[in-house]
Amino acid sequence: MAILEVKNVKKIYTTRFGGAKVQALSNVSFSVEDGEFVAIMGESGSGKTTLLNILASLDKPTSGEVTLKGMNLSHIREKDIAAFRRDHLGFVFQDFNLMDNFSVMDNIFLPLVLSGKKYPEMSQRIKPIAASLGISEILQKYPYEISGGQKQRTAVARAVITNPELILADEPTGALDSKSADELLDIFREINESGQTILMVTHSIKAASKAGRVLFIKDGEVFHQLYRGAGTDEEMFQRISDTLTMLQAGGNMQAGGEIKAGGERQ
Amino acid sequence: MTRGLFAKLASANIRKNRKIYAPYIFACVGVVMMFYLICSLSYDPDILDFYCGGSLMVILRLGCIVVGIFAVIFLFYTSSFLMKRRKTELGLYNVLGLGKGHIAKVLAWETLMVWGESVVLGLISGMIFGKLAQVCLLRMMGGGVNYNFSISAKTMVITAALFAGIFGVIYIKNVIEIYRMKTIDLLYSAKQGEKKPRANYVLAIAGVIMLGAGYYIALAVKNPLEAITFFFFAVILVIAGTYSCMISGSVALLSALKKNKTYYYKTNHFISTSAMMFRMKKHGAGLASICILATMVLVMISSTACLYIGADKAMEINYPRDMEMQYAAYGTDRATLDASALDLNRVITRAMNDEDVRTAGDIEYSLCSLYAKPDATDETAFSCAAFSGDTSVISVSVVTVDDYNKNFGKNAVLANDEVLVYGKGVSYDESVISFGGMKLKVAGEAEGLVIRGADAADISDCLYIVTADEDVLLKIYDAMEKEATAKNYPRPGLVAYRAFDLMSDDGLRVQDNDKLNRVQDAIYTVQSESYNGAFGKPVKYDSLNFSIRNRNAAGEIYGLYGGLFFLGILLSILFMGAAVIIMYYKQVIEGYDDKERFDIMQKVGMSLGEVKKTINSQVLTVFFIPLLGAGVHMAFAFPIIALMLRVFMISDISLLAIITVGAFIAFALFYIVSYLITSRAYYKVVAAE
Numbered sequence: 044m045a046i047l048e049v050k051n052v053k054k055i056y057t058t059r060f061g062g063a064k065v066q067a068l069s070n071v072s073f074s075v076e077d078g079e080f081v082a083i084m085g086e087s088g089s090g091k092t093t094l095l096n097i098l099a100s101l102d103k104p105t106s107g108e109v110t111l112k113g114m115n116l117s118h119i120r121e122k123d124i125a126a127f128r129r130d131h132l133g134f135v136f137q138d139f140n141l142m143d144n145f146s147v148m149d150n151i152f153l154p155l156v157l158s159g160k161k162y163p164e165m166s167q168r169i170k171p172i173a174a175s176l177g178i179s180e181i182l183q184k185y186p187y188e189i190s191g192g193q194k195q196r197t198a199v200a201r202a203v204i205t206n207p208e209l210i211l212a213d214e215p216t217g218a219l220d221s222k223s224a225d226e227l228l229d230i231f232r233e234i235n236e237s238g239q240t241i242l243m244v245t246h247s248i249k250a251a252s253k254a255g256r257v258l259f260i261k262d263g264e265v266f267h268q269l270y271r272g273a274g275t276d277e278e279m280f281q282r283i284s285d286t287l288t289m290l291q292a293g294g295n296m297q298a299g300g301e302i303k304a305g306g307e308r309q
Numbered sequence: 310m311t312r313g314l315f316a317k318l319a320s321a322n323i324r325k326n327r328k329i330y331a332p333y334i335f336a337c338v339g340v341v342m343m344f345y346l347i348c349s350l351s352y353d354p355d356i357l358d359f360y361c362g363g364s365l366m367v368i369l370r371l372g373c374i375v376v377g378i379f380a381v382i383f384l385f386y387t388s389s390f391l392m393k394r395r396k397t398e399l400g401l402y403n404v405l406g407l408g409k410g411h412i413a414k415v416l417a418w419e420t421l422m423v424w425g426e427s428v429v430l431g432l433i434s435g436m437i438f439g440k441l442a443q444v445c446l447l448r449m450m451g452g453g454v455n456y457n458f459s460i461s462a463k464t465m466v467i468t469a470a471l472f473a474g475i476f477g478v479i480y481i482k483n484v485i486e487i488y489r490m491k492t493i494d495l496l497y498s499a500k501q502g503e504k505k506p507r508a509n510y511v512l513a514i515a516g517v518i519m520l521g522a523g524y525y526i527a528l529a530v531k532n533p534l535e536a537i538t539f540f541f542f543a544v545i546l547v548i549a550g551t552y553s554c555m556i557s558g559s560v561a562l563l564s565a566l567k568k569n570k571t572y573y574y575k576t577n578h579f580i581s582t583s584a585m586m587f588r589m590k591k592h593g594a595g596l597a598s599i600c601i602l603a604t605m606v607l608v609m610i611s612s613t614a615c616l617y618i619g620a621d622k623a624m625e626i627n628y629p630r631d632m633e634m635q636y637a638a639y640g641t642d643r644a645t646l647d648a649s650a651l652d653l654n655r656v657i658t659r660a661m662n663d664e665d666v667r668t669a670g671d672i673e674y675s676l677c678s679l680y681a682k683p684d685a686t687d688e689t690a691f692s693c694a695a696f697s698g699d700t701s702v703i704s705v706s707v708v709t710v711d712d713y714n715k716n717f718g719k720n721a722v723l724a725n726d727e728v729l730v731y732g733k734g735v736s737y738d739e740s741v742i743s744f745g746g747m748k749l750k751v752a753g754e755a756e757g758l759v760i761r762g763a764d765a766a767d768i769s770d771c772l773y774i775v776t777a778d779e780d781v782l783l784k785i786y787d788a789m790e791k792e793a794t795a796k797n798y799p800r801p802g803l804v805a806y807r808a809f810d811l812m813s814d815d816g817l818r819v820q821d822n823d824k825l826n827r828v829q830d831a832i833y834t835v836q837s838e839s840y841n842g843a844f845g846k847p848v849k850y851d852s853l854n855f856s857i858r859n860r861n862a863a864g865e866i867y868g869l870y871g872g873l874f875f876l877g878i879l880l881s882i883l884f885m886g887a888a889v890i891i892m893y894y895k896q897v898i899e900g901y902d903d904k905e906r907f908d909i910m911q912k913v914g915m916s917l918g919e920v921k922k923t924i925n926s927q928v929l930t931v932f933f934i935p936l937l938g939a940g941v942h943m944a945f946a947f948p949i950i951a952l953m954l955r956v957f958m959i960s961d962i963s964l965l966a967i968i969t970v971g972a973f974i975a976f977a978l979f980y981i982v983s984y985l986i987t988s989r990a991y992y993k994v995v996a997a998e
């Protein structure tokens with residue numbers, strides 16, 4: 044069952060003083076099945092963040108529609124959007140976005156407190172999550188006292204504690220060294236294996252190679268996609284880099300054609 | 310690298326950082342202007358010419374020192390804010406290849422430019438407003454106005470040198486800081502994660518204790534003479550208490566709230582509690598400064614305005630007539646009193662003839678004068694007391710109903726055990742009153758009674774008692790004298806009192822102060838001749854005290870009170886300006902901090918509306934704290950200010966109350982308006998993409 048469906052989404056930015064128009068997304072369609080781990084890749088400026096913001100209901104598409112669990116995002120009333128986001132989506136960002144005036148624990152509690160949960164329930168929920176993320180020891184610390192990897196794991200904990208339908212991650216490994224990045228990706232894979240759906244934007248081939256499926260965006264469209272199938276990480280890595288090389292060379296694969304042909308599903 | 314480059318870089322920096330540099334330069338110009346203004350007034354020959362010019366000079370010099378000290382503290386504070394914001398930029402220079410020595414040179418140029426700009430602009434505006442200020446001051450002192458425009462080169466040099474010194478020290482401090490820091494710290498110092506605020510309970514408790522002690526002193530002091538000294542201590546305690554309460558007390562309170570899990574993890578408490586903690590840690594000092602400045606403004610304005618406005622009424626009762634004199638006899642008999650009253654008349658008549666003037670509006674009576682204190686158990690029973698300055702001790706004057714009727718055009722009739730009362734500072738509402746065990750019925754108020762100027766000027770409250778006749782008066786005198794002798798207190802006195810206005814030959818009131826002084830001298834001369842037997846058999850003068858006062862001192866007091874009020878206004882303007890600048894900087898910092906929070910909170914699922922609501926309520930709370938603090942401080946300071954004003958012959962508490970409340974309302978309005986204006990800086994930062 045498709046948990047997320049994106050149909051013909053188009054986004055045109057108009058600069059503030061009514062000047063030039065930038066077409067960030069021209070026509071994006073794809074869907075994500077329950078329990079999938081999808082990576083989105085593309086050149087800088089290709090519209091990945093824009094897409095993610097639209098999925099996160101932080102921004103509205105110019106046209107097209109996005110459906111999450113059968114709910115059309117553009118039908119949700121403005122005042123309910125924040126609560127919707129809180130209940131159904133989890134976020135992990137490149138620059139962590141932790142509040143420096145909250146301890147690690149309070150940062151993780153934040154979305155729960157906002158939806159009015161009681162303390163005993165919250166502390167019940169945080170225990171297994173903190174343990175599996177290896178941050179039980181630092182719950183009382185403040186963001187300035189912990190490392191980048193720990194910050195990102197805190198952000199992951201904050202994203203999963205609400206049991207969201209979908210986790211959106213925008214270059215989550217961008218600010219991490221390779222060891223922390225690997226650890227984070229392992230964590231992503233673990234929570235994915237326990238049933239969590241994840242959609243991750245990344246520049247890193249290595250990160251993308253951990254995903255079950257990779258979407259390539261170019262010129263505001265989904266240009267190509269790869270499925271892992273039974274392949275290993277190493278094989279996946281190789282195929283992604285081949286695809287990227289091809290894309291760079293101005294590849295002659297037509298987006299529509301590939302997808303219609305069912306990608307490289309094996 | 311050439312010197313021109315550093316200078317160019319420096320001026321480019323100042324222009325580029327206009328948003329944070331402009332208020333700093335504005336503050337510097339303001340402080341320079343105030344300093345020049347007050348300093349030049351303190352050397353102004355036109356003001357020195359004035360009859361209270363001498364004492365006003367001293368006050369103005371003190372004002373100079375206050376502004377000087379204030380300038381040091383305030384400029385250090387604002388410049389440190391400036392440096393904090395600029396370290397990233399300087400770090401970038403460092404990375405891009407400017408050595409620390411070079412940075413020091415750029416900073417030197419910047420400092421030099423800001424100094425030059427502030428001194429030049431400050432002096433120019435000081436000269437423009439200087440004349441205005443001089444005219445206002447002379448008007449307030451009750452003097453005439455002239456139109457010569459003078460520029461004091463000496464003052465200009467002093468001002469330029471003082472600020473060169475201050476800027477130099479600030480520069481050295483900044484350079485030392487930069488040499489100490491590593492490049493990487495410079496680069497990230499503005500972005501460094503905020504440290505978790507630790508509640509310092511010791512400091513918090515110390516703060517509460519200091520504040521309490523300050524308040525207690527302000528309430529406990531009952532003696533106007535001691536009030537000034539105690540006020541000083543109370544002020545220091547309250548300032549220290551305010552700083553530690555606002556810095557640690559608030560954090561301690563909030564972290565106590567945070568420990569309470571059920572309270573803390575509520576949607577609307579969660580965000581504001583910890584955000585407030587950080588806000589208070591960062592802005593506690595700034596808020597305390599604003600609070601202290603506000604309190605100072607309120608204290609200065611309300612007390613000096615009360616002096617200035619109350620002066621008219623005060624002078625009216627302090628100098629009921631142009632001239633007053635009395636013979637006071639302590640421990641003598643009735644005959645001596647009569648003889649001295651007679652002598653007083655002879656002396657006055659002679660002196661009037663000598664000086665070609667006549668008396669008018671004469672007041673002439675005898676009285677019994679003593680200090681008394683109500684019993685602890687019975688408010689209506691007075692016993693003898695020694696004057697100590699304590700407000701519980703009052704001065705009591707007893708006159709006969711004949712003297713009262715004759716002098717004040719009344720026709721009151723009293724039974725033997727009845728009295729009329731009249732109070733200054735106290736209103737006596739009881740139906741009986743007793744002295745030394747002698748019980749009397751209070752038949753009413755002695756309306757229209759004019760009390761002696763010396764009593765009006767006295768810091769003690771005083772009570773006038775009108776008795777049925779001389780017998781009753783003397784009975785009171787005897788009873789109290791017995792008590793005084795037994796307790797070894799100063800004995801009550803019998804006083805022969807005369808007061809009158811002076812008219813010259815043409816029937817006009819004498820206006821000239823010199824003439825008043827000449828008549829006073831003449832009276833002295835005749836009095837000493839009388840002492841030497843000029844009128845025959847001398848009275849027993851050895852036990853008599855002669856004293857005289859004339860209205861001429863009133864002019865001096867006017868001038869002085871006017872000058873004090875004027876200085877109060879100038880310093881208030883300065884302090885209010887400082888408060889606004891601090892507020893502005895606070896808003897800008899808060900803006901940068903809140904901008905990030907805004908973004909994050911939205912991403913984790915708060916709507917824009919909710920985010921705005923919580924942040925607004927925090928900003929408003931923080932905004933009201935200093936105003937509230939100033940209001941509470943002012944309320945506690947009120948009694949001690951009222952006490953101190955008695956030393957300046959003002960005992961009208963309702964006037965002080967009206968002025969204080971008025972000043973507070975005016976200040977609150979000013980505060981709100983400047984908040985609204987500075988908060989635009991905040992919203993600009995927060996709304997920036």
Ligand SMILES: Nc1ncnc2c1ncn2[C@@H]1O[C@H](COP(=O)(O)OP(=O)(O)OP(=O)(O)O)[C@@H](O)[C@H]1O
Pocket residue numbers: 056057058065066067085086087088089090091092093094
């Ligand atoms: N708020 C905006 N207003 C106008 N144009 C925008 C805005 N945000 C993004 N753009 C433009 O839309 C295009 C897509 O931007 P987007 O941030 O989605 O790229 P991206 O794929 O995330 O790039 P990167 O990999 O560098 O993060 C870019 O050309 C960008 O300049």
Ligand SMILES: [Mg+2]
Pocket residue numbers: 091092093
């Ligand atoms: Mg991006």
